[in-house]
Amino acid sequence: MSKAAGAGKDNMMDEEMSVAELLVQKAEENQTRKIIDILNEAEDLEDAKETVKALLIK
Template sequence: MEYEEMNLAELLKQTTEENQTRKILAILEESEDLEKAKEKVKALLK
């Protein structure tokens, strides 16, 4: 059971990281310039 929980935790971590990367990519694609993109990405960290 403990091994399965570790796998689930790792899967959740990986999924979260992938989703965050997708959010950042979407921000970069929709932003008019780099400074606005930076502001939006920083807002994700708050």
């Protein structure tokens, strides 16, 4: 394999990792938003804990 072909493959792998990292980051942000919504909507702390726990087990 030529250096140019190898470099192209490395760039593609870097881009795939970047996309994967962005997806993980977005998923974490969405989960954080969901937890904040649960906390805001919960009747009390125990209710919030149970709902968050159920979310994390999913």
